[in-house]
């Protein structure tokens with residue numbers, strides 16, 4: 272950095288001092304905290320995004336201002352790498368250090384040292400570019416401005432404000448830009464709508480498309496509702512109704528949204544007795560998570576949850592079927608056997624894992640956080656990953672897609688209209704519909720709808736794929752959540768000593784009892800998960816484990 276560049280950085284950084292006594296930590300999906308204390312973090316995240324772009328020869332980087340499922344007063348930031356996926360984990364320690372640098376001088380020193388180590392040059396040979404978006408939180412606008420200043424503090428960098436977006440839209444745009452593809456919101460909607468229509472037209476019962484039954488979507492009073500309404504217009508369909516779109520005075524994520532529905536398992540606001548038996552779905556605050564649910568009776572608050580594990584199972588079943596049709600019979604080049612794999616976390620219901628394994632699928636586990644699942648899924652030709660909370664997608668390798676395209680061309684000239692050709696076209700449409708950058712509630716929703724239509728299934732038939740083991744999740748507020756350290760994809764606690772043994776003893780008392788604890792990376796709590804053979808057992812086990820956490824961590 273030359274003197275001019277240094278003084279620009281110092282001057283800008285001085286305007287965003289670190290709040291007294293605060294420590295920020297890069298968590299499961301970036302930084303998250305009360306919006307009031309986040310201006311310095313946002314400014315510094317802008318710097319990180321610029322540096323990341325310079326490191327990648329000026330490739331576009333994404334910066335999304337969102338706290339997703341957290342309460343409305345929180346905010347946060349997610350950074351998207353050139354692939355559209357989450358920021359490389361290798362940069363997390365540096366990002367943490369930058370967020371906590373005590374003053375402008377320390378910050379400058381950190382950046383210069385890191386740039387030297389990473390071979391990042393400020394000689395103007397390439398220009399950093401950062402695409403920015405935000406969700407609908409009231410704090411978003413001013414925090415985005417702070418992030419913009421961070422980008423501009425690295426001389427020559429360009430920040431492009433894309434306005435209010437879902438997080439997956441921004442990730443999709445980053446990927447598209449870096450692939451030299453059209454990357455506007457309209458192009459995003461066109462790609463989703465086009466590939467959805469294609470799947471519907473390829474369904475065996477496509478003549479009945481006007482009979483698709485009603486779907487009611489809870490938009491969490493957030494950005495997903497607004498964007499889904501636009502997508503519905505583009506699709507020109509009438510079977511999707513959006514509720515909780517934030518226009519009726521509802522508050523973001525309060526008594527609504529995918530996180531609430533999945534964790535509390537109760538009817539969200541805006542839904543009730545009139546929705547009994549109807550297919551319902553819920554998005555989260557930045558529309559990267561999706562769960563489905565049904566209201567079984569008008570009198571109670573309970574729902575039947577159809578979660579991320581069920582979505583994973585539905586997608587895996589459909590893709591496996593299409594692959595086997597495609598690979599059957601007289602295949603000219605049958606040397607290529609695509610590897611299909613699924614990725615879950617410890618939160619996956621035990622019954623889902625059993626079902627997937629019984630279906631002959633390879634199942635692997637990672638810690639919580641799409642950054643881990645995505646990385647694993649990318650090792651397969653087709654990698655399907657989902658967290659139980661509804662965050663996930665399906666990744667298709669470059670090599671598989673080239674093979675598929677060649678195979679599809681071959682089939683269209685030799686056996687147009689055959690089952691095999693239709694299977695190839697369906698898989699190509701899935702690869703365009705489902706977001707290749709990150710989990711995306713809107714694209715996931717259209718894929719669920721297309722597959723249910725293809726199968727001729729109701730939500731109840733889908734739910735019958737397997738029966739969930741009853742489970743329960745709790746949050747425990749403790750003095751210091753970092754005191755809990757886990758291993759084995761978060762299924763074993765190594766610190767504090769003794770607590771894992773105590774968890775094992777308690778879990779063993781319950782038929783099919785399984786439980787684990789882990790520190791949340793998005794909220795200041797310890798999360799408790801428990802499952803067992805009955806609802807009462809699962810509730811009892813979760814409560815006992817929460818008490819253990821309190822007794823060990825206070």
Ligand code: G16
Pocket residue numbers: 299300338339340341555559560639640641642658660662790791792793794798
């Ligand atoms: C983020 C991550 C998810 C993770 C969730 C909860 O979701 O992207 O992978 O499951 O946080 O994480 P934790 O249990 O560590 O709080 P979102 O939708 O909030 O961005």
